[in-house]
Amino acid sequence: MTITWEDGLVSSYRGEQLRWACPCAECRGELGAPGRLSRLSSLPEDELRVQDVTLVGQYALQIRFDSGHATGIYTFPYLRSLGRER
Amino acid sequence: MPSPTNQEVLDALAQINDPDLGRDVVSLGMIKELAVDQQGRVSFTFELTTPACPVRDRFKSQAQDLVGAIPGVTGVDVRMTANVRPAFMRPKPSEILPGVKQTIAVASGKGGVGKSTVAVNLAAALRKAGAEVGLLDADIYGPSVPAMTNSRVTPEQVNGRLRPVEAHGLKVMSFGQIYPGDQPTIYRGPMVGKAIEAMMVQVDWGRLDYLVIDLPPGTGDASLTLAQAVPLTGVAIVCTPQDVATDIAIKALQMFRKLNVTPLGLIENMSWYVCPSCGHRHEIFSHGGAEAAAQRLGVPFLGAIPLEESIREDADRGTPVVISRPESAGAKAFVEIASQVAARTSIQSFRQLPVINVR
Numbered sequence: 001m002t003i004t005w006e007d008g009l010v011s012s013y014r015g016e017q018l019r020w021a022c023p024c025a026e027c028r029g030e031l032g033a034p035g036r037l038s039r040l041s042s043l044p045e046d047e048l049r050v051q052d053v054t055l056v057g058q059y060a061l062q063i064r065f066d067s068g069h070a071t072g073i074y075t076f077p078y079l080r081s082l083g084r085e086r
Numbered sequence: 087m088p089s090p091t092n093q094e095v096l097d098a099l100a101q102i103n104d105p106d107l108g109r110d111v112v113s114l115g116m117i118k119e120l121a122v123d124q125q126g127r128v129s130f131t132f133e134l135t136t137p138a139c140p141v142r143d144r145f146k147s148q149a150q151d152l153v154g155a156i157p158g159v160t161g162v163d164v165r166m167t168a169n170v171r172p173a174f175m176r177p178k179p180s181e182i183l184p185g186v187k188q189t190i191a192v193a194s195g196k197g198g199v200g201k202s203t204v205a206v207n208l209a210a211a212l213r214k215a216g217a218e219v220g221l222l223d224a225d226i227y228g229p230s231v232p233a234m235t236n237s238r239v240t241p242e243q244v245n246g247r248l249r250p251v252e253a254h255g256l257k258v259m260s261f262g263q264i265y266p267g268d269q270p271t272i273y274r275g276p277m278v279g280k281a282i283e284a285m286m287v288q289v290d291w292g293r294l295d296y297l298v299i300d301l302p303p304g305t306g307d308a309s310l311t312l313a314q315a316v317p318l319t320g321v322a323i324v325c326t327p328q329d330v331a332t333d334i335a336i337k338a339l340q341m342f343r344k345l346n347v348t349p350l351g352l353i354e355n356m357s358w359y360v361c362p363s364c365g366h367r368h369e370i371f372s373h374g375g376a377e378a379a380a381q382r383l384g385v386p387f388l389g390a391i392p393l394e395e396s397i398r399e400d401a402d403r404g405t406p407v408v409i410s411r412p413e414s415a416g417a418k419a420f421v422e423i424a425s426q427v428a429a430r431t432s433i434q435s436f437r438q439l440p441v442i443n444v445r
């Protein structure tokens with residue numbers, strides 16, 4: 001996935017990177033409890049492939065993976081900090 | 087003397103700068119259908135980005151003067167029109183409100199500051215300027231728009247979709263029309279979100295230049311649903327001048343900032359009161375609080391509205407004051423604010439959201 005930002009900068013992402021960065025409560029944990037991602041060292045292939053991306057209002061993206069996991073709302077500032085310059 | 091070329095005319099017009107968009111009107115594509123005949127008569131269409139443009143008259147006279155000063159020009163015919171551009175240079179229309187070009191939310195932190203009165207009059211003022219305008223009352227618990235616009239009518243259903251109620255040239259939709267009378271809406275939070283989504287998806291809004299959305303107070307479900315479901319062009323925040331109101335208005339503004347919704351600016355309501363018997367100007371809720379807050383936050387101050395009996399009376403009778411008493415100080419304040427909002431909204435048409443590509 002690539003994002004062309006308002007200022008022209010282009011960031012690119014791999015599905016694997018996005019999956020491990022999923023900000024949802026199940027993956028990240030909440031209220032001090034560790035999430036699913038902290039207990040795993042690997043994920044199956046279908047967890048890592050991006051299937052679809054939807055815009056949430058104008059502040060974030062909801063990313064759906066092949067496995068059906070789609071609870072992560074990735075805000076633009078978060079994505080910007082994740083993305084590496086091309 | 088030979089007639090000027092089209093390029094000479096465009097060069098002259100390129101000296102006009104749009105103060106809000108910060109570029110010249112030629113490169114913004116506002117000059118259309120330019121023609122110069124052999125007698126040296128020049129005619130063109132000047133297409134503004136909003137019919138409520140605050141500098142409309144200035145643009146017209148500037149255009150006439152600049153073109154008239156070109157050697158060889160014997161007459162200038164300027165047609166002023168407006169075409170509201172869709173927000174964010176979107177390649178395709180939004181799926182949830184496909185025919186709507188701009189969505190403007192009216193919010194406050196606190197209740198009782200006159201949000202609905204402002205939303206109704208803002209919509210009416212934009213309509214009076216010539217735009218196609220819808221008004222969505224997103225206050226599920228305390229819908230006041232039907233009473234203020236005299237549209238307490240159950241919406242018709244056509245092909246399974248609701249048709250908004252026409253009132254004062256506006257397309258109005260409110261939960262108060264679906265559940266009229268004194269029946270309360272007793273909903274938990276998630277239902278509020280669903281109800282607001284339904285009023286967008288299941289309503290046939292048709293083609294609109296502006297959809298004005300009257301939000302309930304607070305920073306909860308209604309505002310969140312809206313900011314997630316539609317790309318809002320911007321939000322105008324209403325508050326009264328005293329500290330308790332501006333403090334909460336700031337919270338609302340910061341919430342929209344977090345959601346990447348542009349604050350169009352702050353509006354100060356109930357700013358002053360002129361006593362009808364003594365003629366004195368009283369500042370009951372203090373004065374200038376919103377302007378100071380706007381400055382602190384670096385957002386535009388859109389204007390101040392007086393506390394007037396006529397605004398309240400006409401709202402209770404169901405006619406916005408900008409229609410019933412256009413000469414009153416209140417109505418004039420609303421019209422001025424509407425053109426400021428329209429100008430700030432136009433700027434957003436030229437803003438580009440991040441473009442996402444998936445391979």
